[in-house]
Amino acid sequence: MPEVLKKLIDNISLLPWIWDKTATKLAFFLLNTKWNYIDELKNNLSDIKTKISKCSICWSLTNIEDDICSVCSSYNREKNVICIVEEYLDLLTIEQTGWYNGVYHVLWGAISPINWIFASDLNINKLIERIEDSDWTVELIIATNPNIEWEATSAYIKEEIGRKWLSYKVRLTRLSRWLSSWYIEYADNITILNAIKERKEY
Numbered sequence: 187m188p189e190v191l192k193k194l195i196d197n198i199s200l201l202p203w204i205w206d207k208t209a210t211k212l213a214f215f216l217l218n219t220k221w222n223y224i225d226e227l228k229n230n231l232s233d234i235k236t237k238i239s240k241c242s243i244c245w246s247l248t249n250i251e252d253d254i255c256s257v258c259s260s261y262n263r264e265k266n267v268i269c270i271v272e273e274y275l276d277l278l279t280i281e282q283t284g285w286y287n288g289v290y291h292v293l294w295g296a297i298s299p300i301n302w303i304f305a306s307d308l309n310i311n312k313l314i315e316r317i318e319d320s321d322w323t324v325e326l327i328i329a330t331n332p333n334i335e336w337e338a339t340s341a342y343i344k345e346e347i348g349r350k351w352l353s354y355k356v357r358l359t360r361l362s363r364w365l366s367s368w369y370i371e372y373a374d375n376i377t378i379l380n381a382i383k384e385r386k387e388y
């Protein structure tokens with residue numbers, strides 16, 4: 187097998203969810219595909235490292251030239267309803283329902299001492315600053331995945347709000363137990379929608 191092809195297969199097989207044979211099949215697909223597709227793919231691959239940044243308000247992803255994302259800059263969204271998610275993928279899943287009209291805060295992880303992820307590694311302090319800077323009462327919807335890391339993260343957020351004397355301006359809620367056996371990322375629109383609609387005080 188030509189060296190270049192072997193290298194490409196090695197590269198592809200490092201991607202998650204790819205089996206050995208899939209890597210080979212994908213490499214052959216690329217070998218036989220049109221030049222313009224390869225060019226576009228090559229450009230997109232380098233652009234994801236240079237043309238994406240994080241929103242300075244909610245920390246979701248946005249174009250490098252924009253300081254804030256399209257959700258935060260929209261006049262139609264309720265800025266005092268903030269949905270806290272672990273990952274950007276969770277935000278995308280909730281956005282797909284087309285129903286949620288608040289804004290977000292992406293933590294980029296959850297507290298997990300076993301994996302050396304602590305509160306200081308997440309955007310929790312930025313969330314606290316957002317609440318402090320807000321002129322209104324805010325509702326924080328903790329959009330949790332049903333696992334121990336998220337339990338720890340939710341509890342920490344609640345504790346921080348109390349510690350900073352911010353409880354008077356925060357209504358803390360969490361998704362209803364509709365989602366108890368689902369990860370947000372994999373839940374369907376109806377499940378997400380119900381989980382948000384029937385959210386409970388936390």
Ligand SMILES: [Zn+2]
Nearest residue numbers: 241244255258
């Ligand atoms: Zn934003």
